[in-house]
Amino acid sequence: MKRLGYDEVFTDEVGNVLGTMGGDNGPFLLLNGHMDHVDPGEQASWPYPPYSAEVKDGHIWGLGAADMKAALAAQVYAVGLLRRAGLPLPGRVMVAAVVMEEVSGLGTRFLARHIAPNLAIVGEASRNRLMRGHRGRVELVATVKGRPGHASAPERAVNPHYSLAQFLARLRDLPMATDPTFGASTVAPTLYLTDQTSSNVIPGEARLHLDWRNVPGEATEEVVTRLNALLQESLIPDSGGTVEVLSKELTAYTGYQERCPSIFPSFSLPEEYPWLVAAKSALEEALGCPVDVGTWCFATDGGHLMAAGVPVIGFGPGDEAVVHTPQERIAIEETVEAVVGYMALIIRLLECLEDLEDIQAIQEAEAR
Numbered sequence: 001m002k003r004l005g006y007d008e009v010f011t012d013e014v015g016n017v018l019g020t021m022g023g024d025n026g027p028f029l030l031l032n033g034h035m036d037h038v039d040p041g042e043q044a045s046w047p048y049p050p051y052s053a054e055v056k057d058g059h060i061w062g063l064g065a066a067d068m069k070a071a072l073a074a075q076v077y078a079v080g081l082l083r084r085a086g087l088p089l090p091g092r093v094m095v096a097a098v099v100m101e102e103v104s105g106l107g108t109r110f111l112a113r114h115i116a117p118n119l120a121i122v123g124e125a126s127r128n129r130l131m132r133g134h135r136g137r138v139e140l141v142a143t144v145k146g147r148p149g150h151a152s153a154p155e156r157a158v159n160p161h162y163s164l165a166q167f168l169a170r171l172r173d174l175p176m177a178t179d180p181t182f183g184a185s186t187v188a189p190t191l192y193l194t195d196q197t198s199s200n201v202i203p204g205e206a207r208l209h210l211d212w213r214n215v216p217g218e219a220t221e222e223v224v225t226r227l228n229a230l231l232q233e234s235l236i237p238d239s240g241g242t243v244e245v246l247s248k249e250l251t252a253y254t255g256y257q258e259r260c261p262s263i264f265p266s267f268s269l270p271e272e273y274p275w276l277v278a279a280k281s282a283l284e285e286a287l288g289c290p291v292d293v294g295t296w297c298f299a300t301d302g303g304h305l306m307a308a309g310v311p312v313i314g315f316g317p318g319d320e321a322v323v324h325t326p327q328e329r330i331a332i333e334e335t336v337e338a339v340v341g342y343m344a345l346i347i348r349l350l351e352c353l354e355d356l357e358d359i360q361a362i363q364e365a366e367a368r
């Protein structure tokens, strides 16, 4: 960013790398992308080593290629190329290379408390289409306490597994909220843990992790209430249990610490949302092809920004089908197209936001 001539480049307390260009006056546009990536898993299952960045058939292969080094590179260079072209910006643009998206969104949560952009573009993989939302995600834990005991005498113990077995059977048939755009909410039991490591002891406590994907409009509190009711009716005599949102104590590489609830909000913008319409026409003009508007299957940092009052649109290179798999790769041509796309979006959206400021100023003056 420094080499490309950004006006200001700095790192914040949580370790996000932030670069800005343009003056303090006028509208403020944020480009958001994360620097972290998931675990590669079994390295032998990768056709090319996950950290090799092997170039084959017009693609760069490797972990994080599509999620989301390519988008971040395209964002960084788009702003740099606007500077090199000497185009005056009608406002300010910030590229935020954030930390810890894959573990909690701590980087973006922190950032959203310190800046107030008028609009944000999240660069998660969309195959250079526009995205207007996604379902949310909540990680919950159902804990059941019984009474531990010797496995030779089950009648003296209260085994928590039976309560959770009934809970799981009911969970599968739980009616889920639906949405015309996003389909249905889903819930998937994932981890199952007990307070025991010996196979000849009945545990006193068992914990079941649930990954709940909520459609927009379904609140976390509502989910927690429903699951608690379901757990209460599933408990066997002499047991107790509760369902809670998981929260994690996180430490960034800078040493910054914060406890974060595992809540990743959904977001949804209407198709006729003015910035979305402006973005679509800017991209179609710059890329010379029709640009679809869709929704992501997964959750992104966009939810944290929307929750903080910043409208979000999605645009980034990469195929979501290869993200978090050993097939992860990015087409070089698509990345170059994304650079052009980001340049077009920055110019058009800042212009539109500036017009809006003018309109608001006129309206305010007329009201006076």
Ligand SMILES: [Zn+2]
Binding pocket: 034, 067, 068, 101, 124
């Ligand atoms: Zn990502």
